[in-house]
């Protein structure tokens with residue numbers, strides 16, 4: 277028998293028990309993870325999310341444009357179409373100077389945190405009850421990240437569930453009624469909705485859907501993003517994913533493709549000024565090379581003046597040459613960074 281075969285057998289004898297011990301340990305300490313993936317729970321969740329995904333933005337004909345001036349209808353049959361504007365000269369509110377009106381629109385619609393949530397076939401929004409995003413308490417409710425004071429609850433597929441079970445509200449943030457009341461108000465106020473609010477996301481798909489269901493000219497106005505994301509399993513780590521025994525190992529939005537697409541969307545936002553990202557994963561990365569691959573798509577986001585990436589795990593990578601600041605938990609005494 278050759279020396280290489282002897283070495284392989286010896287390696288197998290040594291590593292076999294270690295592998296068995298690891299699987300037994302993982303089964304005992306993290307049964308939810310092994311069972312969840314083994315029973316295709318991720319597949320059911322993925323399929324439910326597909327059914328509940330928002331519909332694409334409908335193409336609005338020019339005569340129904342929301343902003344003024346409304347184009348003149350090209351034919352007689354459009355004379356009675358929706359979209360005509362009425363004279364508002366008798367309105368006391370609209371008689372105020374433009375500067376005052378703009379202050380009112382901003383106070384009514386802006387300078388808040390807007391939590392974006394997934395609803396049945398559409399997106400929803402909830403205005404944060406805290407004055408600053410960082411003050412909005414974030415926790416793990418056993419299924420996903422949750423802000424109990426602002427969101428209510430979500431189901432296992434991360435679809436928002438209204439408090440009290442009264443069915444989804446038309447609007448939760450009291451943003452739309454003012455905008456829908458008058459085309460002139462809409463035209464003057466809509467920019468404050470996008471330029472002065474912080475848009476908060478807890479789901480990568482939610483952000484991608486938002487980019488597809490919002491007019492590009494509006495979406496590009498956004499300046500502030502706050503993203504919380506719970507990594508359920510190591511991405512860019514084929515060894516760790518091989519233990520899931522499913523194909524594919526990771527379903528969207530927890531896969532590498534969704535992660536990269538999300539950062540492509542963010543990198544293309546021209547007016548971003550501030551991003552705060554909070555990544556939660558309970559075990560950290562097994563290999564610093566996998567962590568570097570995970571951080572790589574974020575390096576393409578170069579426009580924001582402030583770009584913070586908070587991670588919940590320790591590690592050696594500091595990404596000092598990156599456009600973002602990587603912020604790890606403070607190391608305790610005797611614990612590695």
Ligand SMILES: [Zn+2]
Pocket residue numbers: 389391403404405406412413423425426
């Ligand atoms: Zn909040």
